[in-house]
Amino acid sequence: MTTAVKRACDACHRRKVKCDGINPCRNCSASQLSCTYNAIPQKKGPKGSRAKVINELKEKERQTSLSAKVQSRMNGMGAQPTSPTLAPTAGLLTTDMVKQCLEFFFAHMYPTMPILHRQRLEQQALYVDQSLDTYCLLTSLCAFVLLQPGMTVPGTDPFSLDNMPGANIVTSTLLLEETIRVRKGYDYMDSPTLNSLCTSYFLYGCYYAIDLQDKAWFNLREATTLIHMIGMNKETTYMQYDSIESSRRRRLYWLLFVTERYVSDRTPLTSTVNSFLVFSRCSAAAR
DNA sequence: TTATTCGGAAATTAAAAACA
């Protein structure tokens, strides 16, 4: 490799090409340009405190943290401008939040909603920054879990939201908005995954819980459409999986199927889940 | 095919921090 010249001429510097450092340089001669070295080099090296950039990044992360957003919204500061991009908001979904929501889900909700594979999901959560699909699943799941009675906002923050009435709903709403925004940034319908249809299902659950029936219905229909798109309504689809995986997928299919049928009659969610449980037991007994 | 542009990796440099 050739060594870098001590100083590149003004034209080579501007053109970002290798300069031989003489006057006139080879590039200027070839291009018939007057070769000058007038630019005054800037002083290199850090200016001021070295930790300046790190502190700026930390401060930005602190401001975008979920707890700070919840706090400002609860103080009546209204909706903060959402990010102009569709990328996940840095620092919004903390590992602590995911951990505690998964814990709650598998402890209290999994028995009536036997979908998702705990170990697999925890494994995926480790690499959440590499997959928008996983990110949306986790934000929607956390949003859904936070609306459940008995769930408290994980205390990850300097604001201590756990004793604040309504903090759960505000936190859930922010995560719901985050899911919707980030989801716009990728084509989850191109090749639907189990994650994306579970995301639609959790969005349905959130909207149902906050009594936005139309949006709930829309997301439930989206989930059932996705499940048809990946062929889970056909028995042959299940043959490629082992018995555990195929039964897990069947449960998801029937949960959606039963929920859609009953919600279309505006039956309360608990009855829907009960019906599903009855169905589960019946189908287990039949097997 | 050749010339030009330009994103960004790698190298260079110097200030700040750490250490003896």
Next chain:
DNA sequence: GTTTTTAATTTCCGAATAAT
């Protein structure tokens, strides 16, 4: 004092694009 770490700045590689 010296050494190490870090950040600002520069050079210029090479991919993309434009011109011929």
